[in-house]
Amino acid sequence: GAGVSQSPSNKVTEKGKDVELRCDPISGHTALYWYRQSLGQGLEFLIYFQGNSAPDKSGLPSDRFSAERTGGSVSTLTIQRTQQEDSAVYLCASSLDPGARGNTIYFGEGSWLTVV
C-alpha cells in the first residue's frame, strides 16, 4: 500500500481480555517498529523487526506483550490479559534498510486502545 496501515483504528476491551493489533508496512520496507504513546506521555519504543526476526525486544513492558512478523511484511502485536495501564495509542512504523543513513521511518495512524 501507499502508507503504513494499522487495524483496528480504535479498540475498546475489557480488563483481562487479550487484544491483537495489526500492522501492514509499506511494501518493500524491511524494518518495522512498534511504539506506544500514552496520554500526555512521549513515544515509547517497544520492539524492532528486521525481516521476520526481532533483534530488539527491549522495550516490551512485560511478558504480557508479544509481537510477530510473517513473510517479512505484516506484524501483529498481542497484549494478553490487558490492564488499564495498557490504554494508549500503539503506533507502527516502517523503513527501508536502517543501515542506510538518512532513511525515513514512516508511521501509521495508530491503533487507539482503551481498556475498561
Next chain:
Amino acid sequence: GNSVTQMEGPVTLSEEAFLTINCTYTATGYPSLFWYVQYPGEGLQLLLKATKADDKGSNKGFEATYRKETTSFHLEKGSVQVSDSAVYFCALRAQETSGSRLTFGEGTQLTVNP
C-alpha cells in the same frame, strides 16, 4: 546513550507570529535528525530532516538547521497559521542503535489562535 530534549510546552501563539521550538540532543556517533508533527487525532508525519552537519531541512515554511557544534536542531517558522496547531516531536536516528530506531523528545504542543 541517545537522548533528545525539547523546550517544554505548551506554546500558544497568535496567527502570523514567529515560532521557535528548541531541540538539543545527545548521541553516540553521528545521527540524522528529524522533526515529526502530529495533528489532532492523527499519526506522526515527517515534517523535515537533516542528515549531516550544517544541512537545513525545510517543508511547509518550517526550517531547522543541523548544528553539530551546539548539538541542536531548532525548529522555526516565520509566520504560523491556525492549521499549524499540532504536537511537534524532535527525534534522532543513529545507525549505532539497534535498528537505527528513532529516539524522540517529549513533544511540544503548539496552539495557534486566529
